[in-house]
Amino acid sequence: MDAEQIERAVGRLAQEIADRARAAGAADALAIVGIRRGGVHLAARLRLALTRLLGHEPPVGTLDIALYRDDLSARGVAPVVGPTDIRFPVQGKTIVLVDDVLYTGRTVRAALDELVDFGRPRRVWLAVLVDRGGHELPIAADFAGAHLQVADGQDVQVRLHEDGQGADVVLTTGRVP
């Protein structure tokens, strides 16, 4: 995916989220939470687009799931823990959880566990830029910018210009086994 395709995908995601939120009567109680690190910039972009579509600015937050991982003992070295920053009450909100790539679903599982420690949301939707398949848990995206067929040994990388790495691009790297 190139920069233009990514922009269109984000616009489409925002439109679908806005439509679904209105239909559910949740447009006023919408909040966006990006999963660190890949989901943070996407969450900011979605917020911008949703502000235009909804006419008000939904609150945005950040989750770092390092403390909720299920593979701490297996990793050897403890993973780096980044900041989690949710400054709005989660209670009763419709939360759009945002990540760049949905793969095994384990990150989303951890994010859901962490999110409910902040309160009881009315509902949680999952929005991702790329759903690459290979899910290992019963978790699916409510909104996906693109579906890619990618083999297990390969890696899907989303690079956004906010990271200072040049133009937006989605790359598939690694050999097909």
Added chain:
Amino acid sequence: MIGRQKHCIALEDFSREEILQVLDLAVSMKEVLRRPIKKVPSLRGKSVVNLFFEASTRTRSSFEIAAKTLSADCLNWTSASSSVTKGETLIDTARNLEAMRPDVLVIRHSAGGAPRLVADHVGCAVVSAGDGAHEHPSQGLLDCFTVRERLGTLEGKTLAIVGDVSHSRVARSDLHAFPKLGARVRLCGPPTMMPSGVEKLGCTVHTDLRAAVEGADAVIMLRIQHERIGDPLIPNTREYSKLWGLNARKAADWLKPGALVLHPGPINRGVELSPEVADGPASVILDQVQNGVAVRMAILYLLAGGDAAEAKA
């Protein structure tokens, strides 16, 4: 692992990067303590044993809350109700507890070097919660965290440590940590309570309180241990308080605006600190207590979270 450290026994062994690793992680841990549900599952299934051979309320509770906030199981073991009174040696006690497969042993002992001795005989991670007059590493780290949080950085800051330096494990840990983060340290206290040759650690030594605290960005007041009073080191508390205690008048006249006052607790009110200063706007003493939990969470997370042997595999 904290950098290369399998244990947390002495800040003397810690590099600047290792200290910063703990402090940076403690920032995230402090955020967890502010949540509606103050619990994360990181150390689920891990166990922490608090092995205290010396009285402590604050430090033991702090480690216990830290362990429980990370979902570790926590066992408190105090020497008064244990087999130590039946003559068991330190190493036997530690080995017996280790046979119950804890992931971290937190040890406080009246003899300097006890945590290191235990670490050499057990396989799990060992954290010192204070050993004799040697070190109190988690206190040193939480002092650094508290001052850094308030001042933004320790680079170029000046810190005064006042009191019974020679018997203080807090002073020793602070002295090994603050300079590594770029702060200058001034020591102050009665000459009888100042270790000889301590300047070699890169600090300046003062006997005059005013000279030590004037212009300092933070002042750490140490507790005067009651058992020392009346022995030849200091004749009485009134004299100590007059010369080395910090009261409202001295604080107003000598401390620069915005200077912080720290104390590791428990405070002898009216001896080293007057109540007006201890409860005043410059005091960050209760911050220290809260930050202590966050710093200890960071230490436990880093030492219990990963297994060095598995990392190599």
